[in-house]
Amino acid sequence: MRTPVYELHIQPMFRATDRDHMIPFGLNLWEYDAVVEHAQHVLERLEAGTMPTRALGGPWPQEWIDLFRRWKEGGFKRLELGKAQFAVTRSPSAVTVKATGTYPAAGFLGWLQLESESDTAKTYVLYFEAPDAPVAGEADEFEFKERYSSSDTRTLFIHDSTGVQEH
């Protein structure tokens, strides 16, 4: 069974209202390190059915709680920010974002993902996912492409391990 990954399967279960209400208690649910540190407390509250509070939607379904437990038991897997060469081409019909490079080691996967959007900007993030156990052999090369309509003229940003750059 797929090992749960924080950015893909855990963080999306926490709503903005959960995060907002827990920050005064020193627990930012959208911060990997904080959730790892408090994972035992979080699991206890989830299992007791006392978090999220009844007044704000009530407890999670059992499947979500089981997923959180499996993430914890699977060693708190998370993604890493990747590194690549980026090329952005703008044709009359489409904007194409291309990332090329070599993974850090064999068995890695990666992709370009739309991370956030606002009225004026869209930001893509380059993620790498390490294999659950080291894989022998040479690191593969990769090429990822994301394409959107050129009628979308918002400023394009790309987030990778070097930071966030405008393209």
Ligand code: HEM
């Ligand atoms: C999935 C979402 C949530 C999780 C995992 C969570 C987790 C927790 C944990 C682990 C504690 C104990 C803190 C400690 O002992 O250090 C706690 C306390 C608390 N949480 Fe949350 N929480 C969530 C959502 C919410 C929401 C939506 C509210 C809205 C009011 C809320 C309000 C509180 C309050 C008032 C306390 C302190 C009082 C108490 O211990 O019952 N939490 N929460």
